[in-house]
Amino acid sequence: MRKGYFGIHGGQFIPETLMNAVIELEEAYNRFKxxxxxxxxxxRLLDDYAGRPSRLYFAERLTRHLGGxxxxxxxEDLNHTGAHKINNVLGQALLAKKMGKKRLIAETGAGxxxxxxxxxxxxxxxxxxxxxxxxxxxxxALNVYRMRLLGATVVPVDTGTATLKDAVSAAMREWTSRIxxxxxxxxxxMGPHPFPTIVRDFQSVISREMRAQFLEKxxxxxxxxxxxxxxxxxxxxxxxxxIGDKGVRLIGCEAAGRGVDTFETAATIxxxxxxxxxxxxxxxxxxxxxxxxxxxxxxxxxxxxxxxPEHAWLHDIGRAEYVPVTDDEAVEAFExxxxxxxxxxxxxxxxxxxxxMKIAPEMPKDxxxxxxxxxxxxxxxxxxxxxxxxxxxx
Amino acid sequence: xxxxxxxxxxxxxxxxxxxxxxxxxxxTAEVVKAISAAGAGxxxxxxxxxxxxxxGPVIQGANMRALAGGVTTDKIFAMVAELRxxxxxxxxxxxxxNVVFSYGTERFADRCAEVGIDGLILPDVPFEEKEExxxxxxxxxxxxxxxxxPTSCGRIAxxxxxAEGFLYIVSSLGVxxxxxxxxxxxxxxxRHVREVTSIPCAVGFGISTPEQAAKMAAASxxxxxxxxxxxxxxxxxREAPAAVGEYVRGMVAAVKGA
Numbered sequence: 001m002r003k004g005y006f007g008i009h010g011g012q013f014i015p016e017t018l019m020n021a022v023i024e025l026e027e028a029y030n031r032f033k034x035x036x037x038x039x040x041x042x043x044r045l046l047d048d049y050a051g052r053p054s055r056l057y058f059a060e061r062l063t064r065h066l067g068g069x070x071x072x073x074x075x076e077d078l079n080h081t082g083a084h085k086i087n088n089v090l091g092q093a094l095l096a097k098k099m100g101k102k103r104l105i106a107e108t109g110a111g112x113x114x115x116x117x118x119x120x121x122x123x124x125x126x127x128x129x130x131x132x133x134x135x136x137x138x139x140x141a142l143n144v145y146r147m148r149l150l151g152a153t154v155v156p157v158d159t160g161t162a163t164l165k166d167a168v169s170a171a172m173r174e175w176t177s178r179i180x181x182x183x184x185x186x187x188x189x190m191g192p193h194p195f196p197t198i199v200r201d202f203q204s205v206i207s208r209e210m211r212a213q214f215l216e217k218x219x220x221x222x223x224x225x226x227x228x229x230x231x232x233x234x235x236x237x238x239x240x241x242x243i244g245d246k247g248v249r250l251i252g253c254e255a256a257g258r259g260v261d262t263f264e265t266a267a268t269i270x271x272x273x274x275x276x277x278x279x280x281x282x283x284x285x286x287x288x289x290x291x292x293x294x295x296x297x298x299x300x301x302x303x304x305x306x307x308x309p310e311h312a313w314l315h316d317i318g319r320a321e322y323v324p325v326t327d328d329e330a331v332e333a334f335e336x337x338x339x340x341x342x343x344x345x346x347x348x349x350x351x352x353x354x355x356x357m358k359i360a361p362e363m364p365k366d367x368x369x370x371x372x373x374x375x376x377x378x379x380x381x382x383x384x385x386x387x388x389x390x391x392x393x394x
Numbered sequence: 395x396x397x398x399x400x401x402x403x404x405x406x407x408x409x410x411x412x413x414x415x416x417x418x419x420x421x422t423a424e425v426v427k428a429i430s431a432a433g434a435g436x437x438x439x440x441x442x443x444x445x446x447x448x449x450g451p452v453i454q455g456a457n458m459r460a461l462a463g464g465v466t467t468d469k470i471f472a473m474v475a476e477l478r479x480x481x482x483x484x485x486x487x488x489x490x491x492n493v494v495f496s497y498g499t500e501r502f503a504d505r506c507a508e509v510g511i512d513g514l515i516l517p518d519v520p521f522e523e524k525e526e527x528x529x530x531x532x533x534x535x536x537x538x539x540x541x542x543x544p545t546s547c548g549r550i551a552x553x554x555x556x557a558e559g560f561l562y563i564v565s566s567l568g569v570x571x572x573x574x575x576x577x578x579x580x581x582x583x584x585r586h587v588r589e590v591t592s593i594p595c596a597v598g599f600g601i602s603t604p605e606q607a608a609k610m611a612a613a614s615x616x617x618x619x620x621x622x623x624x625x626x627x628x629x630x631x632r633e634a635p636a637a638v639g640e641y642v643r644g645m646v647a648a649v650k651g652a
Binding site for chain 2: 015020021159179276277281291292
């Protein structure tokens with residue numbers, strides 16, 4: 001495969017101004033990724049600061065409730081800052097520090113990646129600026145304050161649909177204006193090479209642990225692994241070390257919003273087509289002239305019109321399945337997991353729970369399913385209350 | 395010699411940019427005619443894109459207004475076909491990779507050839523990815539124009555060697571938009587280019603005044619102005635052709651005198 005490509009997907013479709021920055025990043029990553037000192041430092045941060053390894057929890061009551069496959073939850077929600085995002089951010093921040101950068105910029109949708117980046121910046125004494133769609137700063141006001149508390153500057157983005165895609169565009173524009181001292185800490189497996197590879201490597205700790213944990217607890221690998229997909233970082237992290245295990249179904253759950261037959265959807269693989277945007281060739285929701293579609297999902301973190309190039313490739317070769325999950329289904333799963341297991345998942349992660357609730361009852365009782373709970377749902381409580389017609393203000 | 399290179403053959407060239415369809419395609423056509431009559435060497439026609447990541451607020455705004463007004467790539471091709479009856483100035487499309495890719499690169503290149511487009515600039519397609527697009531245009535005699543930036547050190551020679559039409563020198567870091575000053579040593583970049591090729595070099599990003607244009611053109615072969623013209627169009631609406639024509643005459647004089 002061509003460097004930086006996954007099948008036909010990927011590449012480096014960015015302004016010339018940024019090319020030397022991504023080349024410098026790739027060189028630094030290649031230098032440090034196998035460096036024992038770098039890895040020891042990262043492992044110490046992941047273990048002692050972020051709280052890894054995250055637990056693989058047998059959800060016995062949910063299993064009984066659904067009456068089919070045994071369900072395990074990979075508890076990324078228990079990480080420091082409450083989501084899987086910290087895995088990637090600690091890696092990138094450490095790398096940026098080694099590269100002599102003094103400033104981190106990031107985009108954020110739900111605010112989880114922004115909070116993680118602000119956290120790492122505080123820890124490593126770096127300046128931090130987070131771009132967030134105006135719409136999302138309203139939906140996720142609590143996370144905006146968290147970022148400020150951590151010392152970051154949050155810049156609301158008013159262009160376009162004022163959501164995640166516009167935050168990515170704003171962060172890219174900012175990076176072109178200030179490269180020397182600034183690292184763009186991209187939060188998902190998207191954007192130009194080498195980001196999809198770097199972020200996947202840092203997130204692959206999820207499946208590395210999961211694989212060992214399943215072998216230890218069940219003496220075998222699961223029959224299916226499910227994760228939600230926006231750009232796809234927790235999903236690729238959850239899939240990566242299982243890709244070679246053909247018996248493990250890999251299922252990515254996309255945000256269908258109000259349904260894939262409506263315009264209010266963010267299910268890229270279900271409704272998008274091949275395109276080039278935000279640095280990469282992949283699938284995108286777009287109109288017949290290639291204008292990027294104003295996507296919608298209840299979940300700010302999945303509200304993105306594209307998908308990472310490695311997912312697009314796993315879809316092309318049939319190694320992973322991608323399924324749409326609606327707002328209604330995700331909210332129901334959010335409530336079910338809260339009531340039955342006492343685990344309030346992020347509304348993003350609830351998309352994966354929702355699909356598991358569809359397929360687990362059809363599977364035999366000795367089948368095993370792993371669901372990655374990519375984040376915790378505290379941030380979503382007020383929005384879900386409003387969805388149910390209760391006017392709660394944070 | 396391509397029509398684009400000919401634009402540089404009698405002195406320095408002033409290159410003007412407009413976003414097609416802002417405020418409407420009828421006005422765009424009249425503005426383009428006025429720019430041509432005012433003596434611009436090349437005219438860049440922006441095909442609006444929903445998410446123009448290399449643009450500052452001024453051209454972003456023009457893109458949004460044009461799309462909200464219902465402009466499409468097909469309507470722009472039709473406008474160019476009409477324009478070609480009246481003007482002979484080289485016309486270059488400036489847009490984003492997805493606009494071309496989504497239309498079908500071969501089909502887009504065919505339409506460009508039919509309506510008389512001379513070149514294409516895709517600011518989100520760097521040297522490493524240009525073979526995705528350039529061959530289709532090369533085959534039809536349309537120049538795929540490359541950019542170099544202040545951060546291109548070490549990359550300038552390979553980009554310049556493969557450049558077609560003219561080389562677009564990005565004056566400053568950041569996105570398009572009017573700037574007070576330009577700190578980059580343009581002369582040094584041009585000298586670097588000259589070591590490997592004689593292709594004309596034009597400088598863009600941040601230029602708005604005749605003084606800036608003269609200074610940039612003195613150090614290169616031409617000056618490119620976008621945001622300042624787009625601002626004039628936004629301010630004058632359908633009355634823009636006269637205002638833009640007058641502005642361009644002043645800029646052309648400044649560049650020719652450089």
